[in-house]
Amino acid sequence: MSPDKRIVVDVDNVTVRFKSFVAVEGLSLQIAKGERVAILGRTGAGKSTLLNLLVGNLAPTAGKVRVAGADPFSEHQALQGRIGMAFQSPRLVPWRTALGNVKLGLEILRRSKAEQDRTARQWLEQVHLGSAVDLYPSQLSGGMRQRVSLARAFAIEPDLILLDEAFSALDEVTAADLRNEFLRLCAQIEMTSLIVTHNIEEAFILADRVILLGRPAKILKTFVASEEPAPGTADFVAFRETIHKMIVGNASS
Amino acid sequence: MSSAEKKQNDLEAAKARQLMLRTALGYALAIAIFIVLIEVGHSSLPPYLFPSTTQILSNTVEALRHDWLDLLLTVVRLIFALLTATLLGWLLGLLMGAFRSSVGLVAMPILSILQAIPAASWILVASLWIAEPEIRVWLICFSLGLPLYAISVYEGVRDLDGELLEAVEQFRPTKWQVMYILLIPQSFVYLLISMRTVSSLVLRVLVFAELIGASTGVGARMSDAQTNFDMPMIFAWTVIMVVLNFAMLWLIDIAERYLLSWRREVAIR
Ligand SMILES: Nc1ncnc2c1ncn2[C@@H]1O[C@H](COP(=O)(O)OP(=O)(O)O)[C@@H](O)[C@H]1O
Ligand SMILES: [Mg+2]
Numbered sequence A: 001m002s003p004d005k006r007i008v009v010d011v012d013n014v015t016v017r018f019k020s021f022v023a024v025e026g027l028s029l030q031i032a033k034g035e036r037v038a039i040l041g042r043t044g045a046g047k048s049t050l051l052n053l054l055v056g057n058l059a060p061t062a063g064k065v066r067v068a069g070a071d072p073f074s075e076h077q078a079l080q081g082r083i084g085m086a087f088q089s090p091r092l093v094p095w096r097t098a099l100g101n102v103k104l105g106l107e108i109l110r111r112s113k114a115e116q117d118r119t120a121r122q123w124l125e126q127v128h129l130g131s132a133v134d135l136y137p138s139q140l141s142g143g144m145r146q147r148v149s150l151a152r153a154f155a156i157e158p159d160l161i162l163l164d165e166a167f168s169a170l171d172e173v174t175a176a177d178l179r180n181e182f183l184r185l186c187a188q189i190e191m192t193s194l195i196v197t198h199n200i201e202e203a204f205i206l207a208d209r210v211i212l213l214g215r216p217a218k219i220l221k222t223f224v225a226s227e228e229p230a231p232g233t234a235d236f237v238a239f240r241e242t243i244h245k246m247i248v249g250n251a252s253s
Numbered sequence B: 001m002s003s004a005e006k007k008q009n010d011l012e013a014a015k016a017r018q019l020m021l022r023t024a025l026g027y028a029l030a031i032a033i034f035i036v037l038i039e040v041g042h043s044s045l046p047p048y049l050f051p052s053t054t055q056i057l058s059n060t061v062e063a064l065r066h067d068w069l070d071l072l073l074t075v076v077r078l079i080f081a082l083l084t085a086t087l088l089g090w091l092l093g094l095l096m097g098a099f100r101s102s103v104g105l106v107a108m109p110i111l112s113i114l115q116a117i118p119a120a121s122w123i124l125v126a127s128l129w130i131a132e133p134e135i136r137v138w139l140i141c142f143s144l145g146l147p148l149y150a151i152s153v154y155e156g157v158r159d160l161d162g163e164l165l166e167a168v169e170q171f172r173p174t175k176w177q178v179m180y181i182l183l184i185p186q187s188f189v190y191l192l193i194s195m196r197t198v199s200s201l202v203l204r205v206l207v208f209a210e211l212i213g214a215s216t217g218v219g220a221r222m223s224d225a226q227t228n229f230d231m232p233m234i235f236a237w238t239v240i241m242v243v244l245n246f247a248m249l250w251l252i253d254i255a256e257r258y259l260l261s262w263r264r265e266v267a268i269r
Helices: A048-053 A100-110 A113-126 A140-157 A173-190 A202-204 A234-252 B001-043 B051-065 B066-097 B101-117 B119-129 B134-156 B162-169 B175-213 B216-226 B232-259 B266-268
Strands: A009-018 A021-032 A036-041 A064-066 A083-086 A161-165 A192-197 A209-213 A219-224
Touching: A009 A048, A009 A192, A009 B051, A021 A048, A021 A192, A021 A202, A021 A219, A036 A048, A036 B066, A048 A100, A064 A100, A064 B001, A064 B232, A083 A140, A100 A113, A100 A140, A100 B175, A113 A140, A140 A161, A140 A173, A140 A209, A140 B216, A161 B134, A192 A202, A202 A234, A202 B119, A234 B175, B001 B051, B051 B066, B051 B216, B066 B101, B066 B134, B066 B162, B066 B216, B066 B232, B119 B134, B119 B175, B162 B175, B216 B232
Parallel strands: A036 A192, A036 A209, A083 A161, A161 A192
Antiparallel strands: A009 A021, A009 A064, A209 A219
16 A cells, blocks of 8 residues: 555656566656656657556566556556556557547446447547547548547546657647647646656646656656746757757767 | 548549459450360360360259259358358357467367368268268368368467557456457457358368268269269359359458458458
8 A cells, every 4th residue: 555645656666677688777756646747768768668567567577566556567457447548559449440449448447338428529529530430540640540549548537647659649739739638637637647758848848747767767867847947938948958968868878 | 531531542442443443354364264275175075075165054054944952052051051160160269369278278289180181081981970961061061161260260369469458458358358349359350351261162172072972962963963974064063163152252252341341451452
């Protein structure tokens, strides 16, 4: 049990090894309820691995992972309906329409047929796919598929939402729209979120706290977004440059 | 739909039409070649060994008029054998896939050995063991189709994309939910795809089984023709079976197009 009920994500000194390759090394991270945390890091830093730990697809080699007090891997079922994740690729069920894919989580949670339908349609509207409900993934563009995958994760209104570069494949207008939508929803249902991105600006728009991850995954530095220049301001440009150097600089070490 | 997408669709439709036209031309050419070969054979061999095209056609009409009941019987046997083999093969393959380390582990080698047994052995053994011709013919076809379906479905389930499974498992489904959300539809795809080859194979073996072990059906009528040294009739039944095979494939094609319409490559073809 987590001693502090406000702590939703508790990663304690976690190491992940794939055979001899170390992907995550001694990582510790806590996220409080309602907090939005962004993770920045180079490709191969172990960002997706961290999310896989939290969603329960992967057990740590050493250390402890808790989501709402439960181990997402060994107590998999205990967290039903509490975690939603949009993966780096859409991973849609190819023989289900957009609507059928968004219903997936609601179906597994055994919501009523009427609620499944209503909620799924509502979420497809939110991601601007109201006219594509009956199309199959093979009939959708890459960006549209990614939006279906977002709607699928959001539709169950989880306590913790995990986004793995979920806005990266979208055009800037849709991405900006969805970011706003995302912020509105987080505020509305006090959703906790962990957002992996390689877009520095996006990290500071979406998150309260931005974590820079080195390779193998360990925390290089943490920023509190409210204490840094706001995205869009002139100061942010220089600030972004510094962060960019820190991320790239870590590669050569 | 945007105008660019519409243009793309029109382009694809035109391509599909062209492909269809070319396929039709190919078949017309193939039929022409067969007719020429038959005529060459007819003019270089004695007529009782090699009938002409017109003889074959008139015998085909006669066979259909006179022995349509045998044809019908063969079709009914085919449908029944395919239905039972499909249904049980699917169930078995699904169980093998869902319980890989138990059912899969035990059933796979058994099916592989069954598959290695020549159809002729089944036909001969069944003819000697089983007195009832209907059961005999059914068993031969069933034992041929079942392992093919089961293995194909099993492989389909094993091929399930791990990333897709992870995406579904984030919602913490029960084993049964994974079954009906992913495994059953996935197995269904493989079942449909294997249906084409399995049905053709079963049809060919069915006629052979009738020839050896039944007094009714197309195979039995071909056996009669052989006894009477009625070459035109043998050719006539052959033509009928080829047409039947194509009709069956055409029906499977329609089913595939309808049931797998979410797969783009099937939709355009
Ligand atoms: N299942 C796995 N088996 C072996 N190596 C893996 C596996 N998953 C990830 N890795 C490796 O771990 C490292 C981190 O991967 P990942 O977490 O996907 O990085 P990121 O998302 O930050 O780009 C990479 O070098 C990757 O090759
Ligand atoms: Mg990644």
